[in-house]
Amino acid sequence: MSWIEDPAFGADQPFGPQTLPYGVVESPELDGPAVAVRVGDHALPLRPIAGSFSDRLADLVGADSLDAVLAAGRPVWSELRARLTELVTAGSAPRGAKLLPLGEVTNRLPFTVADYVDFYSSRHHAENVGRMFRPDGDPLLPNWTHLPIGYHGRAGTVVVSGTDVVRPNGQRKGPKDPAPVFGPSIRLDIEAEVGFVCGGPVTSRVSVNKAPEHIFGVALVNDWSARDLQAWEYVPLGPFLAKSFLTSVAAWITPLDALSQARVAPPAMGNELQDYLVEDRPLGLDLRMEVRWNDTLVSRPPFASMAWTCAQQLAHMTVNGATLRPGDLFASGTVSGPEKNERGSFLELSWGGKEPVVLDDGAERTFLEDGDTVVITATAPGPDGSVVGFAEVSGTVLPAPVA
Structure with missing residues (x-):
């Protein structure tokens, strides 16, 4: 059973662990814009839990946009998704985790549109x-x-x-x-x-x-x-x-x-x-x-x-x-x-x-x-x-x- 206590995060819900979409959010609880993953009706900012990732991934998830993630390429995308799946389906929360209700965060354009x-x-x-x-x-x-x-x-x-x-x-x-x-x-x-x-x-x-x-x-x-x-x-x-x-x-x-x-x-x-x-x-x-x-x-x-x-x-x-x-x-x-x-x-x-x-x-x-x-x-x-x-x-x- 996941540590995330949100009925909208079940595997039978659209934003359960099978989805895990990426965004960028701002909140008074964060130090500036942060890359986040949506889990049910909550945002999970990744900068506060960067220590739960490998050094390569920690630099990417600690950024204020998805630009570096996009540049990293398919092998890194797959590695990041696999690690996120482990973290959100674990029985206990990673150190520093903050679950922010979607209604209490401000969404930013998550990446710089190049073309x-x-x-x-x-x-x-x-x-x-x-x-x-x-x-x-x-x-x-x-x-x-x-x-x-x-x-x-x-x-x-x-x-x-x-x-x-x-x-x-x-x-x-x-x-x-x-x-x-x-x-x-x-x-x-x-x-x-x-x-x-x-x-x-x-x-x-x-x-x-x-x-x-x-x-x-x-x-x-x-x-x-x-x-x-x-x-x-x-x-x-x-x-x-x-x-x-x-x-x-x-x-x-x-x-x-x-x-x-x-x-x-x-x-x-x-x-x-x-x-x-x-x-x-x-x-x-x-x-x-x-x-x-x-x-x-x-x-x-x-x-x-x-x-x-x-x-x-x-x-x-x-x-x-x-x-x-x-x-x-x-x-x-x-x-x-x-x-x-x-x-x-x-x-x-x-x-x-x-x-x-x-x-x-x-x-x-x-x-x-x-x-x-x-x-x-x-x-x-x-x-x-x-x-x-x-x-x-x-x-x-x-x-x-x-x-």
Whole structure:
């Protein structure tokens, strides 16, 4: 029996010993930000128990961010997780241990985001968008089934879950507007996504089968999107101000090592792939996501339906010689399934604003209004019938600043 007396830490709970996600917390009881592991509904800071680790690991867990852990690489990640599992399942607490209730700590962005790339890898999402904006054409553009489509985002505006979302200003031009106008976005949206945090040595040209050596963990992402700004700016170079104002990432990163039982093969693409995208053992993941809009469950996007895996995305991202560094973050793109209640954006749920979503309090929504809160959660199958948890990613919309 574990020394951790928290009902939410049982092996039958999402944040039991099978999960052990990493984060960075602050508390009056700590000397500055500290690397921590989530155990049930508590944070276990690792600096106070650094003496329970080997010298190599003690330096890493005593830091104020996960940056050094990410740089250390896969063998060290596995060693650290194994030692943590021993410590949290032991009958007595390690010397110096402090269990801090989650409600009494402040979460920090747990690592320095070196680079950020966002993909577009849900076939259902891509086809939905194609049907809305190209009703007389093929929903998928010709390249979509041959390579993972993506764009480079802005690392400096990736923020930790719970950070407020200030409605962005920008240019937009409706079909009846004689000229573009400037002001707050009126079609503010979400994108329910899954992010992958990279580490290990600086490298390039990562093969699909070596991708797990460079993916430290998984975290939920909300890629907030201003659809009206996007519609006016994206031709010919793609998203820019409509995406770069904010991207939220969960405060706790679930290790890739926790997801061995969640691996699945992606749906067949329907055409032959280039050799560099062919995996020996596909790294699709069976994550079951939920999206809540002002406490109303509006969608359950199934990540197992994603057409491109994180390994294929990483291989494509680096095949041209682009550098992969510790702290690089890439996201899956909007996760949507075949059913209406599985769509991972409000653009799709409201079908471009034509079909309002009715919330539990009777309010109707098409896109986000000031004061709205969105929370995205997920779980995955774990070992021995357990469930692996993913920390929520949330945000509340605030009014645009006065231009």
